[in-house]
Amino acid sequence: MTIPKGDLPPLILMVDDNRADVELTHEALLELPVVPEFQSVSDGLAALEYLHQRGAHAGARRPDLILLDLNMPRMDGRATLEALKADEALCDIPVVVLTTSESERDVLDCYRKHCAAFLTKPVTVEELIGKLEAVCQLWLSGVAALPRRPVRH
Template sequence: MINPLLPILAVEDNDEDFTALSRAFRKIALPNPVLRCADGDDALTYLQGYGKNPDFPLHLPALILLDLNMPGTDGRAVLDALKSDERLRTIPVIIFSTSASNRDIEDCYRLGANSYMTKPIEYTVLEERIRLITRYWLEESHLPAAA
């Protein structure tokens, strides 16, 4: 693992979806802390303000799970801002959305998404997707050092 203590950031506005994600992370015994931003504005405040606010975590996340359809600043705008920021662009961003629209998928990859996965309805499938994400991004991939 690159660093088992780096947090995973879930940008998720739906409480039930975040509860299911948290449960899946616990079930696979992920040692990384899982942080939540409930909307795109919170995510940008945390990520772009990193190092400026003593209330923020000490480390940028190892990866970001980003929902697309949120009130206010949506996932597309967050993705565009992250991939346009020199300090943040190397953090892997996995779009995790209920949308399977080809347009959404193409737009997200054009904006720099590292991966796009649809949120499954069944919990067992969700758990397997979370296992796959963490294994690939935290155990198998070589990522650049955090800024």
């Protein structure tokens, strides 16, 4: 994976209330050839606060990719995905659902709400690294064309 010189590394925002999953994902990302920056929030409401740079997230950088869990308190991943894709300022950020659900209904619902991909959380760290490497290769390396937006600091 290559990043143009002078650009900031890609930023991944993970939306997940399970601290162990967040830490494991962060550790797995550190194993990739090009390590993206990583931020996390614990639910959909916190994600919207982050993305709209409100409160404690004033000045937060816009993520290049969102990893979204489905089952969270306050605002779950389904409602969060719907809100993101309905928001003109946020709808072009790729959202990859990363969840324990294997429900065909969840898969179909998430794709109908325009997720970029639906991944089931793997059992082993090696599988997680492989899935994250594939996601980063597609969405963060320039393989998939994404709209260019000014970088916000």
